[in-house]
Amino acid sequence: MAPLRQKAAVVGENGTAVLTEVNVPKVGPGQVLVKVVAAAQNPSDWKMAKELKAIGAVLGLDYAGVVEEVGADVPAGLRYIGERVCGFVKGAEGPSGAFSEYLVGSAKYAVIPIPAGWSFEDAAQIGVAGLTAVLALWEGNTGLPTPLAPTTTPFPILVYGGSSAVGIYAIQFAKLAGLRVLATASSRNFDVLKDYGADEVFDYKDPEVSQKIRAATGGKLRHAVDTISEGSSGAIIAAAFGEDGGHIGQILPYSSPEENVTVKFVLGYRLLGEDFELPWPFKATPEYREHSEKIGKFLAQILALGKVKPMPKLILPKGLASVQEGFDYMTSGKVSAQKITYKIADTPGVSA
Ligand SMILES: NC(=O)c1ccc[n+]([C@@H]2O[C@H](COP(=O)([O-])OP(=O)(O)OC[C@H]3O[C@@H](n4cnc5c(N)ncnc54)[C@H](OP(=O)(O)O)[C@@H]3O)[C@@H](O)[C@H]2O)c1
CATH class of the missing domain: 3.90.180.10 (Medium-chain alcohol dehydrogenases, catalytic domain)
Structure with a gap:
């Protein structure tokens, strides 16, 4: 009691x-x-x-x-x-x-x-970081494989802000989905990110970070999650995409930095099944509530694989x-x- x-x-x-x-x-x-x-x-x-x-x-x-x-x-x-x-x-x-x-x-x-x-x-x-990473990857982007049905033909995804809490979970989930994971962080965190599954790591403070990511992916990068979504993060990601642009799942809203770049903002609070006004107004429709329930179950299934740290x-x-x-x-x-x-x-x- x-x-x-x-x-x-x-x-x-x-x-x-x-x-x-x-x-x-x-x-x-x-x-x-x-x-x-x-x-x-x-x-x-x-x-x-x-x-x-x-x-x-x-x-x-x-x-x-x-x-x-x-x-x-x-x-x-x-x-x-x-x-x-x-x-x-x-x-x-x-x-x-x-x-x-x-x-x-x-x-x-x-x-x-x-x-x-x-x-x-x-x-x-797990709550905020795990669920937001799920949203940024699979609600913020479309067409990405999942850890429950990984791809056998890896294509690149960029996790900008790889050493943030959302970033560390996004790296792990993307890797389990079979993707080639590129991530940014301060150089002191490079080994940490590799330990969590990043294939290649880049210093976001390097003025040539976008060109280096673009060169590493041969202009074929089309997907990113921006777990920072502040300052120059959007512009850095946009410049790392190839000529055809790409798509960014964001955790704070900003407008598209380039014509050929699409953005989608995701918000963990929306998963609570309630209406709210702050930080951004939201109506919890029956459809979104159903979606929220599925997202929770999906995260539990990913974690039940026993491969996330x-x-x-x-x-x-x-x-x-x-x-x-x-x-x-x-x-x-x-x-x-x-x-x-x-x-x-x-x-x-x-x-x-
Ligand atoms: N939309 C949502 O539902 C939602 C949910 C959760 C969080 N958020 C927001 O997402 C952001 C991150 O949250 P979090 O809890 O994941 O953060 P966190 O763990 O507190 O982030 C710390 C990390 O951010 C990195 N960082 C700081 N400034 C940076 C910059 N200018 N560029 C790139 N990386 C930078 C640092 O990297 P280094 O130490 O490697 O330099 C550090 O490891 C916050 O603004 C938070 O409010 C939104």
């Missing part, structure tokens, strides 16, 4: 993170109550805290934990008490978020069973009391091929 009160990191003044005590949220229809064991940090955590200014709202999207209670109207057999699950919720907005001891989230959308062999700390990073973790020492430190680390640009992770039981005053 869950307690009535819990420790949580909530939104403070100016988008800061403050450790405090709040009510344990009540499970509603179609939801589960999850005892959170580990949570992982995403750029959205501090961005939404700053943007929404919902002081007192519980922070955190990505979580891994154990189902403690199943709400009304959850289809029989979908979730069960004691199930190890991971996924994401919309933190920084209301009384439930991942940076807490207990959260409520959808029983159906953006939640999957923890893959065999993955610890809670590893699984906490978690990305390196940076576990901060004081659990939820370290969230502000995690925000500072991330906003100062120090995150590099690593996932900031919090073990809830490390929080002062919280027992396992």
